[in-house]
Amino acid sequence: MAVVVLCSAGHSPGVSTTALGLALTWPNEALLVDADRTPTQSVLAGYLRGERSGHHGLGGLLQAWRERRPFDEVIGAEAIDLPQLVARDEPVRFLPGFPHPGVVGLFGGAWPDLMAALAAREGDVLIDAGRLGVDGLPLPLAQNADLVLVVTRTSLVSLAALRLYLPALTDSTGSERLALGLIGSSMPYGRAEVQQQFGVTIAADLAFEPEAAAVLSDGAPPPRRFAGSGYVRGLTLAGRSIAGRLQAARDLIGARR
Numbered sequence: 001m002a003v004v005v006l007c008s009a010g011h012s013p014g015v016s017t018t019a020l021g022l023a024l025t026w027p028n029e030a031l032l033v034d035a036d037r038t039p040t041q042s043v044l045a046g047y048l049r050g051e052r053s054g055h056h057g058l059g060g061l062l063q064a065w066r067e068r069r070p071f072d073e074v075i076g077a078e079a080i081d082l083p084q085l086v087a088r089d090e091p092v093r094f095l096p097g098f099p100h101p102g103v104v105g106l107f108g109g110a111w112p113d114l115m116a117a118l119a120a121r122e123g124d125v126l127i128d129a130g131r132l133g134v135d136g137l138p139l140p141l142a143q144n145a146d147l148v149l150v151v152t153r154t155s156l157v158s159l160a161a162l163r164l165y166l167p168a169l170t171d172s173t174g175s176e177r178l179a180l181g182l183i184g185s186s187m188p189y190g191r192a193e194v195q196q197q198f199g200v201t202i203a204a205d206l207a208f209e210p211e212a213a214a215v216l217s218d219g220a221p222p223p224r225r226f227a228g229s230g231y232v233r234g235l236t237l238a239g240r241s242i243a244g245r246l247q248a249a250r251d252l253i254g255a256r257r
Helices: 015-024 058-066 071-078 101-119 139-144 156-173 191-198 210-215 230-256
Strands: 003-008 031-036 092-095 123-131 146-152 178-183 202-204
Touching: 003 015, 003 101, 003 139, 015 031, 015 123, 015 191, 015 202, 015 210, 015 230, 058 071, 058 101, 071 101, 101 139, 101 191, 139 156, 146 156, 146 202, 146 230, 156 178, 156 191, 178 191, 178 230, 191 202, 202 230
Parallel strands: 003 123, 003 146, 031 092, 031 123, 146 178, 178 202
Antiparallel strands: none
């Protein structure tokens, strides 16, 4: 199915929380992959409250790659089920990230195999790639994702960082597979202003609600009726919009063949 990579240019816009929220409310079967090259284990320590251990995540995949074992089998063994945020028929799966910073530099040759295995899976895959940094996205992620979603706040400092990193990302990804995800539209710049300034499609427009987001980012106790809150509804609508965009692109490709 589809592979969506989420990343950010800087200033902590909430890309990991957004990736987790989208995965938990995604309209199709979903796998969330922590591929942040500045490891923080935010999902394990935050949403899961440190209650899950024994899975090596991308560290386990690196060992499998060295042993030339197929990734499709290892991903299933290393992934864990996430507690549901909204009622759904199938669990959202989560592949933990790098166990420590020293593993990141060793993974360079394994990215192509990982992307090939993820693209071949049933269901959709959301990859949290974290902050772009000076090296940008690993090319296999940039070139093979169905969509690269750059998450950003709408403050001047956030948009200034976006302007620095967006050109190189556009070159490696292609403008047709690149989109923005806004957190806190009109704080102070609105959706129309951002789109006009950068010329990039805005595929998600989420409210800035730090208390609600803390349920995902920090494992904070959810308030009453959280699953039906405006914050969760916003994530659900954004996920449906992105999934619909991807399906339309697949339909268009099929019609051209």
